[in-house]
Amino acid sequence: MDLFSGFSSLKFLFTSDFPAGNQLAGNYTIIQLCIMLLFGILEFYVPNAGVRKKSVDYLNNLKVYLFNFLWVPVAGLIFAGFFVPISAKLGVGFIDLSFMGAYGLPGIVLQFLLSFLVFDFFYYWMHRLTHVNVWLWQQHKVHHLDRSVSSMFRDNFLEPVFEWIAITIPMSILFKFSPLNAYIFSLTAGTLIVWIHFNAKVRLGWANRLIASPQFHRIHHSTDPVKFMSNYATYFPIWDIVFGTYTHPEANEFPETGVEDQPDIYSLGSAQAYPFKRWAKMLRVVFSDEKFNKNNYW
Numbered sequence: 418m419d420l421f422s423g424f425s426s427l428k429f430l431f432t433s434d435f436p437a438g439n440q441l442a443g444n445y446t447i448i449q450l451c452i453m454l455l456f457g458i459l460e461f462y463v464p465n466a467g468v469r470k471k472s473v474d475y476l477n478n479l480k481v482y483l484f485n486f487l488w489v490p491v492a493g494l495i496f497a498g499f500f501v502p503i504s505a506k507l508g509v510g511f512i513d514l515s516f517m518g519a520y521g522l523p524g525i526v527l528q529f530l531l532s533f534l535v536f537d538f539f540y541y542w543m544h545r546l547t548h549v550n551v552w553l554w555q556q557h558k559v560h561h562l563d564r565s566v567s568s569m570f571r572d573n574f575l576e577p578v579f580e581w582i583a584i585t586i587p588m589s590i591l592f593k594f595s596p597l598n599a600y601i602f603s604l605t606a607g608t609l610i611v612w613i614h615f616n617a618k619v620r621l622g623w624a625n626r627l628i629a630s631p632q633f634h635r636i637h638h639s640t641d642p643v644k645f646m647s648n649y650a651t652y653f654p655i656w657d658i659v660f661g662t663y664t665h666p667e668a669n670e671f672p673e674t675g676v677e678d679q680p681d682i683y684s685l686g687s688a689q690a691y692p693f694k695r696w697a698k699m700l701r702v703v704f705s706d707e708k709f710n711k712n713n714y715w
Contacts, residue, residue, distance in 0.1 A: 449607045450486060456568030456611050463617045466635055466671040470565040470616065473683075478563070480685040481571040534653055536588060536606070541656040543583035544649045551711040552699070553579070556692035561645065562682050564675035566638045567616035571688055609652055618671060625665060626654050632666045639672040642715075676715075 457475060470478075547557035559573040613634040621630045629652050637648040647664040650656045657663035675681065682688050695714065702709050 448604060449611075450482070452608050453482065453568055453611050456615050460567055460616045465616050466618050466631060467616060467674055468565045470567045470569060474563075474565060475567075475569050477683055477685070478567075478569045478571045481688045482569070484685055484689070485572065485574050485577070532592060533605070534655075535591065536584065537650060537652040538656055539584040539587050540580070540606075540652070541650050541660070543579060544651065545660075545662070546583075547579065548646055548649070551714050552696070554715065555695040555699075558676065558695075559682060559688050559691050561638060561674075561676050562679060563638075564673070564681050565616070566614055566635060566674040568611045568614050570610075570614045571682075573692055574689055575692065606652070613651065620668065622668070626658060626663070628652070629654055632671065635671060635674065636664050636666050638674040640675050640677045641672060642677060644672070645676075 460469065544557075547553040556573045556575045556579075560571065560576070563570060609629070613629050613631055615631040617631055619631045621628070621632065624630075625633045629648075629650055633648055633654060634651075636644050639645050644664055647662045648654070648657055649662055654663055682691060699709070699714060
């Protein structure tokens with residue numbers, strides 16, 4: 418499924434040399450970091466949707482980002498490099514949309530949109546599960562504790578592991594992917610994630626039902642315990658509409674963000690250690706005589 422068939426002149430953006438010989442991982446890291454920093458800089462010049470992130474918080478989140486960037490692309494590509502050949506030998510990859518490339522740019526665009534819509538379907542359910550399951554919530558919570566949501570957001574390093582399990586494997590089973598296409602998917606997905614966390618008063622109105630926007634996603638980050646259980650889709654809100662979790666933002670609705678009555682995280686170590694500390698605390702209760710009440714851990 419070669420999305421760039423006939424557009425070989427664009428491939429240099431994704432395959433130029435990088436230290437240590439890992440071309441895709443290196444370029445992914447550079448491009449994504451540049452995109453994130455660009456949006457971060459723009460946040461200082463546009464009307465913010467909420468509290469502007471302090472410089473020290475930008476720095477803390479940047480540390481988390483850099484930590485993840487150092488290992489996630491490499492680990493992800495190793496994972497893909499290991500799984501894709503095995504899946505090819507097993508005969509998986511039941512859907513091949515490469516024939517659409519014969520119809521030129523419209524066919525390639527449609528091929529991409531259909532594939533990405535399925536991608537977002539799996540992402541929706543993974544994301545929703547990390548909210549409704551109290552154990553998975555502990556690692557995803559690192560992302561939501563940020564009280565100043567911006568393009569310089571943070572995730573615990575386990576987040577992409579869940580994505581590989583819940584998204585990469587199912588997509589690899591369903592579709593025939595080349596390593597380059599898997600990379601392009603990751604790059605596009607990462608760019609759109611930066612976009613929806615953009616701390617700016619972007620209003621798409623009715624179009625929020627078609628494409629995820631910063632305002633649409635800000636509802637999901639709301640301190641309102643009801644609204645943060647909605648708008649799970651990261652790219653196409655159609656999945657929220659279909660499965661009954663869509664909340665349409667009002668014209669001037671830009672709520673406060675974070676987890677109600679819970680402190681934020683302010684260091685790289687805390688961001689990475691947070692879920693393990695929470696799981697240890699929960700396990701102590703599970704293996705004690707005390708009754709485990711999951712409501713104590715949201």
